[in-house]
Amino acid sequence: MQNRSYSTKSVVEAGLISTLIVVIMLANLYVPVLAVVGKLILPIPVIILYIRHNLKVTLAAVVVSSIIVAMLSDPIQAFQCLIILGTVGVTLGYCIKHKKSNSLTLIMLTMMSAIGITISFVILVHLAGQQGIIDFLSNQLQQSVSMTKQMYAGMGLTKEQSAVLDSIYEFAKPDNLTKNFLLIIILSGFMSACLNYYVTRVILKKLKYDTVEVKPFTNFYINSKMAAIVAIFILIGVLLTKNNMSIGSSITTAGYGILQIILLLNGAAFVLYYLRNKFNMSKLISNLILIFTIFSPLLVVFIYLGLIDILLDFRKLDPNRRRPKEK
Known part of the structure; x- marks a missing residue:
């Protein structure tokens, strides 16, 4: 009877969490202003579900919510949201539930975030029809620098500012990006991990969940x-x-x-x-x-x-x- 009650409770909560995830995902896709905030808040329901139940219930909610979003909008965007939920949400939920130290949590979260970022890059490269990640990033960065120089050319761009933009343009060349790609991914994963961990801790404290003190x-x-x-x-x-x-x-x-x-x-x-x-x-x-x-x-x-x-x-x-x- 206890197992049946627990199963019913977990199914109901998983359903509610899935609904909440779908709402946040759709808001993230259709309201550009909420894109950054949405990505930070998106893992929170998954983390709470993991803390209250277990990995199986959490993964089921993540998969179901992603399928619903794929049916209602763009499957590619839904898959990217699934990556965020599966890497950040599940990892943080595991670490917080099992009282892992802050340093170990950040290391694990950095690794999973770096993996998630790499997968997202692969998806973007595939959609853009590029030959590889490096070429895609190089084109994007160099176009961005060129547009910036043109934009500020008529506003009195100083030699120092022009030199900085030129150095960024040189850095964006495929050879330099290939050499620094792994470092860029790791640092991006680390910054994402720190930001997600901080936001999660603040929200969980407000909801009266125990977290390891920093x-x-x-x-x-x-x-x-x-x-x-x-x-x-x-x-x-x-x-x-x-x-x-x-x-x-x-x-x-x-x-x-x-x-x-x-x-x-x-x-x-x-x-x-x-x-x-x-x-x-x-x-x-x-x-x-x-x-x-x-x-x-x-x-x-x-x-x-x-x-x-x-x-x-x-x-x-x-x-x-x-x-x-x-x-």
Whole structure:
């Protein structure tokens, strides 16, 4: 009897959630102003359904809602919405329900978001009739830069602004995009993951759902294992490049880019920690110092400080380090 009651309850809630997903999907498709907001809100019903029930019920609701949207509108758009629900919604629902740490949640969500973005690119390339993703992106970016230059040409475009647009145009060439494609996808996935995680946490808190508390940025750290994984990633790229495999340069570039970003974040957290805890500065003053110094030539100093903190663990935050026993 209990199982039957639970089954009935799950079916009813899945039906309600599917209806809500369909409404959000259609609003996202037909109201352009709501497109960005809709994509951020879209995974929320799926996350709630996963928290309240399980993976099977959640996937059933996602598939049913996507089929309905495909029947009412464009099947391609419905499939793209299905990708968002299947990657972001299910991943976040799993992590929140099982109380996964913030760092693990962001890593998993970044991976799934990157996969979702790649699939979306493949769909766009197919619709545009292009030979590949790189050619499609290159054409889109170069056309955008050319249109921007033409638009601002009659408004007094300065040499500095023109130089910036020219550098973007050069970056958009197929060879450069091929080299940086993996890094672009990973960074896009990371930014999407951070934004989705933040919005989800805010909404779930309003709905009185328990979430893992986010620690202050001063407690942010990159442990030695994570740094070693990135180093191995770079090494693989170097070895592939030496063996004349084209994907090697893309992996190497992505590895160096990720390494610089995590070292920068680690260094910024390290500096902020000492400003607040050792020099007793207020949050406002310490934040202003961090902002003004990180957007300056001193940025490279933060990268080196991040590396030093990973090696020596000054803040004693890495649980993988062996601590001397206190007497």
